[in-house]
Amino acid sequence: MNEMKKVILTLVVLAVSVSASAQSIYADSWDPDADADGNVGVTDLLALLSVFGDYDLDNDGIWDSVDDCVGEYDECGVCNGEGIPDGYNSCDEFYGACGGATFLSYHGFDYSVVQIGDQCWFADNLRSLLYANHAPIEDEDVFSCSEDSPESTDTGFLYTWWAVDSPNGLCPTGWHVPSYEDWIDLQVFVGNPTGTPLKNSEEDIPSWNGTNLYGFSAFPQGRRQFSDDACETTSYAWFWTSSVGNGTVKRSVYFNFFPSFAHEINSASQGHNIRCIKDSE
Numbered sequence: 001m002n003e004m005k006k007v008i009l010t011l012v013v014l015a016v017s018v019s020a021s022a023q024s025i026y027a028d029s030w031d032p033d034a035d036a037d038g039n040v041g042v043t044d045l046l047a048l049l050s051v052f053g054d055y056d057l058d059n060d061g062i063w064d065s066v067d068d069c070v071g072e073y074d075e076c077g078v079c080n081g082e083g084i085p086d087g088y089n090s091c092d093e094f095y096g097a098c099g100g101a102t103f104l105s106y107h108g109f110d111y112s113v114v115q116i117g118d119q120c121w122f123a124d125n126l127r128s129l130l131y132a133n134h135a136p137i138e139d140e141d142v143f144s145c146s147e148d149s150p151e152s153t154d155t156g157f158l159y160t161w162w163a164v165d166s167p168n169g170l171c172p173t174g175w176h177v178p179s180y181e182d183w184i185d186l187q188v189f190v191g192n193p194t195g196t197p198l199k200n201s202e203e204d205i206p207s208w209n210g211t212n213l214y215g216f217s218a219f220p221q222g223r224r225q226f227s228d229d230a231c232e233t234t235s236y237a238w239f240w241t242s243s244v245g246n247g248t249v250k251r252s253v254y255f256n257f258f259p260s261f262a263h264e265i266n267s268a269s270q271g272h273n274i275r276c277i278k279d280s281e
Contacts, residue, residue, distance in 0.1 A: 032044055032048070034047035034048070035047070057070055058070050058071050058072070075091065076091035076094070076095060076099060076100070077091070077099060077101075078100070092280075096115045096120075097115045097117075097118050097119055097120035097278060097280075098113050098114070098115045098120040098278065099120075101113055104122075104172065106128065106172045107128040107129075107130050107134075109127055109128065111123070111124045111126075111276075112124055112215075112217075113278075114214060114215040114216060116186060116189060116190070116214045116215075116216065117185070117186070117189035118280075119182065119185065119186060119189075119277060119278070119280075120277065120278035121178075121186075121216060121275055121276070121277050121278075122175075122275045122276045122277070123215055123216060123217050124156065124217070125155060125156020125157070125221065125273045125274065125275065126156055126157065126159070126170065126171070126273070126274040126275070126276060127154070127155075127156045127157050128157075128170070129142060129157070131163075131166060131168030131169055131170060132168060132169035132170065132171060132172060132173065133168050133169065135168050137159070137163055137166075138163075140160070141159060141160045141162050141163040141166075142157050142158070142159050142160075142163060142271075143157060143158045143159075143224045143231075143271045144157055144158070145158060145221060145222055145224065145231035145271075155206070155219075155221055156221065156273050156274070157273075157274075158221070158223060158224045158231075158271030158272060158273060159240065159271060159272065159273075159274050160268060160269055160270065160271060161240055161250040161266075161268035161269075161270075161272075162268055162269075164177050164240050164242055164250075164274070165242075165268075170274060170276070171274075171276035171277075172276065174278060174279050175276040175277065175278050175279060176242065176276065176277060176279060177240060177241070177242040177274060177276065177277075178239075178241055178242065178275065178276075178277040179241055179242050179243050180241045180242075180243035180251050180253075180263075181243070182241070182277050183239075183241055183253045183263075186198075187261050190213075190214065190261075193260060193261055194259050194260065194261065195210070195218070195255040195259060195260055195261030196209075196210045196211055196213075196259035197210065197211050197212070197213035197214055197216075198210065198212070198213075198214060198216040198218050198255065198261070199211070199212060199216075199218045199219070199237075199255055199259070200212050200217055200218065200219045204217065204219070206219040206220075207219075208220060209257070209259070210255075210259070218237045218239075218255050219237060220234070220235045220236055220237050220255075220257070221237060221273060222234055222236060222237075222238075223236070223238045223270055223271055223272050223273075224270060224271025224272075225270060234257075235256065235257035236254050236255065236256050236257070237254060237255045237273065238252050238253075238254040238266075238270075238272040238273060239252060239253050239254065239272055239273050239274065239275055240252050240272045240273070240274055241253060245265035245266075246265060249265045249266060249267055249268065250265065250266060250267075250268045251263065251264075251265055251266075252264060252265075252266050252270075252272050
């Protein structure tokens with residue numbers, strides 16, 4: 001019992017000491033009532049002890065132990081970076097089309113990104129149920145052909161072209177659904193007309209018959225047919241472009257079982273995969 005009293009007394013003394021110091025240093029920002037119950041009690045003391053010994057060296061209001069950057073991001077998004085070096089006109093020019101990044105977080109998912117030529121692409125299929133402005137995508141415009149539930153699938157969703165064309169936007173800020181011309185540029189760079197370097201290899205998951213030379217990681221998820229709402233799970237990978245084909249039908253590109261990179265015009269109601277591409281400066 002005496003030991004318990006000593007512990008409590010020590011905590012009280014510590015709390016009073018820290019409180020007195022904090023009141024003078026953080027008078028305008030620190031609130032000792034962490035649980036906002038109108039009483040500075042044991043819960044608040046435990047909250048204080050949970051961060052005891054931590055620092056906030058850059059004074060950004062985030063403890064250094066959980067801070068993504070202790071310091072400042074430069075104009076290129078690099079923590080404590082030196083910005084655009086002399087002789088370069090942009091961050092992309094120095095760091096490449098992806099700005100030196102290898103992934104991007106969007107609506108709770110981490111997407112791998114890859115530079116191919118002077119383009120920066122998602123290396124994963126889009127799997128968001130929200131538009132860029134956080135509005136929910138209508139049920140009739142997003143589908144899953146996975147055996148898993150839509151919330152747990154990691155292979156991406158199938159979207160109608162109406163979702164692509166929505167003013168709410170599908171891709172993160174600074175990114176867009178690739179145009180037909182974006183896809184043509186990609187095709188030309190990897191070697192027209194083959195798609196083999198963009199397809200998963202036998203060693204990848206899911207495996208396919210490509211080489212995945214550039215890390216684009218395309219795989220055959222199939223598509224959703226508008227006529228009977230059925231998933232067509234063949235050895236094809238379809239992707240929408242943002243470009244209009246002819247009237248009510250829209251453009252898409254696809255990789256088939258053979259090493260080809262093909263183009264076709266489909267109904268806007270069909271469900272295809274989406275890959276986002278970074279805006280060029």
